[in-house]
Amino acid sequence: MDGLEKIAEQIRAQAQQSADETIADARRRAEELRVQTEAEDAEAARQMNEQAQRDAKAECARAQSAAEAEGRRALLAEKQKMIAQAIAEAHRRLTALPDDEYFALLAKLAGENCLPQPGELLLSPKDLARMPAGFPAQVQAAAQQKGGALTVATQTRAIDGGFVLVYGGIEENCSFEALLAAQSEQLQDAVHRALFS
Numbered sequence: 001m002d003g004l005e006k007i008a009e010q011i012r013a014q015a016q017q018s019a020d021e022t023i024a025d026a027r028r029r030a031e032e033l034r035v036q037t038e039a040e041d042a043e044a045a046r047q048m049n050e051q052a053q054r055d056a057k058a059e060c061a062r063a064q065s066a067a068e069a070e071g072r073r074a075l076l077a078e079k080q081k082m083i084a085q086a087i088a089e090a091h092r093r094l095t096a097l098p099d100d101e102y103f104a105l106l107a108k109l110a111g112e113n114c115l116p117q118p119g120e121l122l123l124s125p126k127d128l129a130r131m132p133a134g135f136p137a138q139v140q141a142a143a144q145q146k147g148g149a150l151t152v153a154t155q156t157r158a159i160d161g162g163f164v165l166v167y168g169g170i171e172e173n174c175s176f177e178a179l180l181a182a183q184s185e186q187l188q189d190a191v192h193r194a195l196f197s
Helices: 002-095 099-113 125-130 135-144 176-182 184-196
Strands: 118-123 149-156 162-167 170-175
Touching (some): 002 099, 002 176, 099 135, 099 162, 099 170, 118 125, 135 149, 162 176, 170 176
Parallel strands (some): 118 149
Antiparallel strands (some): 118 162, 162 170
16 A cells, blocks of 8 residues: 555645645735735725815815805995995985075976977976975076977976976976986996096
């Protein structure tokens, strides 16, 4: 059995050697795979980090742009509010003029806005009640300079300052509110220049 044992021992030795080589090869492959995976993971992490940084920069830029736009909108809204307040203050001052200045202004506005034809000028009930005696003559003289004729009517209109011109059945609203609204763009430009230049 000596020979048989030697053959068996040789077979076992070869099998052990083959198993050791297979295990070593498997370990080598596992190590190569681990190194490759670590490198791939590191590259993936680097790419993800770069993408995250790009995304963060883009988000910051969008947020900054949105904040700047919101700031401009808020500034514009505040400027518009201030302009509206200035126009409202102008309306208040016009209606608060002393009677002689107020009606002189109305006569001038009547001359600027009248047509070269006969018409009527209607005031608010408050203005009709406080109208000075010479006002109808002032209005008539202003209208005649443009080839027209205006009489102050006893009818009134619900307006807060200014007047309404009536030609036949057509009315032209020359109340302070209407005149300021018609000139609002120019007034806003003028107030903007005065307040913010």
